[in-house]
Amino acid sequence: MDKQLQFSGLWAVILGGSSGFGFAAIEKLAKHGMNIAVLYRETSAAEKILKEKFAALTEQYSIKILSHNINALDQVSRAQFIEEFSTQADKHSVKLLLHSIARGNLKPLTIPGATVEDEAYNELSIEDIQLTTYAMSNSLLDWTKAILKAELFHEDGRIIGLTSEGAHKYWEGYAAVSIAKASLESLAKYMAVEFSVYGLKTNVIQAGVTETASLKKIPGSEKLIKAGIKRNPLGRITKPEDVAGVIYLLCTDESFWINGSIIHVDGGEHCR
Template sequence: MSKQLPFSGLWAVILGGSSGFGLAAVEKLAANGMNIAVLYREPSAQAKKANETFTGLAIKNNVKILAYNLNVLDNASRGSFIKEFNTADKKGKVKLLLHSVARGNLKPLIADDEQALLTTEDIQMTSYAMANSLLDWTRDILAAKLFHEDGRIIGLTSEGVNKHWDAYAAVAIAKASLQSLTTYMAVEFAPYGLKTNLIQAGITNTAALQKIPGSDKLVEIAQTRNPLKRMTMPQDVANVIYLLCTDEAAWINGSLIHVDGGEHCR
């Protein structure tokens, strides 16, 4: 008789799951029996490749993986997804909402070329994409009665909140907002059985990192600074996302969890 996997019958909704931390989470959770709705925004060629990956993972792990190539920041798209996803067999089954959206403006605060400057509109867009959109998604999934009675909400932040990275101001502002939002969500959504936490990953060589000016220098520093003598990998973060979804993690709420091998200590 085969042993039941820990997350069999449950669902995750992953916002931004076509690469990096989101994709690693899809792989880890699917391997442990969780069904997944993965939402992302990619051009057709990349979307086709992502769908092939998800199909393969679903077959390999005997789970359902529903892929949606849509704008997760658009109210109408969010409403359309929830209407389609909201079926009787999914009621009360969403164990995890993972916010892994990497969309923001990478511009300096001051430069000779005014066209290259970060604007308040850039900051507002980035803040909604990488922070405040989590609140809208949480509220709508909760209103649809889709969350599990012991659900998890997880966001992602970075060390760039507290240290200067070139052209990272808009994202840093968004991530700082996300940290405060996590605190308030942890308190105000707790009566609904939801635990809200934030993961601060070490510097990880993802596609999102490579878009940051000077990212090669960040990679070089991380490789020498980390006490464990290697960079953080997406799988390291996915492992902790998995841990936070277990029953044993039910008392972790409102926490900022460093997943970096001790990199933040130096």
């Protein structure tokens, strides 16, 4: 079979696909014939440009891309998406659920000397942590259950989440996201076991430092980039395309025995 058609008739549901890892995955999977349902939150101006890119991909690779500018964390929006998507995708045709949502709070746990009255008072709250953890971790479980209940998952489906080194070491202002990523890693382990009865394989990718829009929002991101280049044995930081290649590999038949793993995609950056 032509490699570019190896995923013909199959679908990927990508949560957070307007840029970074999510968009790179769309480009890679489209090249191999996979249809895409992508959810994102963008302004109308940004969405116009994004839809032009999607149109070019659908024409080039003869695949379908269904774009939804909705809140993937909202229960009603999720239910509406599933209902609509079920009319356009065959039963058991979702090969991949990719969780690439980057939404959360980047605040310190404490600001010494600050008071509530201070205009700059912006310490991390429990509510911030809860919002970030649901966005970047627990929402994966809700989406998995919704797709499963609608009988859309392929019998050899894949679930992929994205974590980072910041789940295991200190990054300035990253506490809420670190908690969320650590939670995601734990959740994926349990999903790998308990959803295996449905043929689903759940894995998490730990990318190296990658210059994405999300990274640039982290305080001191320039330092992370410089340190990443210095640490990386291959002399550069990770690119979204590097991660997209592994997402593709995890969708192939040959990867069916990979389940419950945290896969480093960083050129060996984690070794130093």
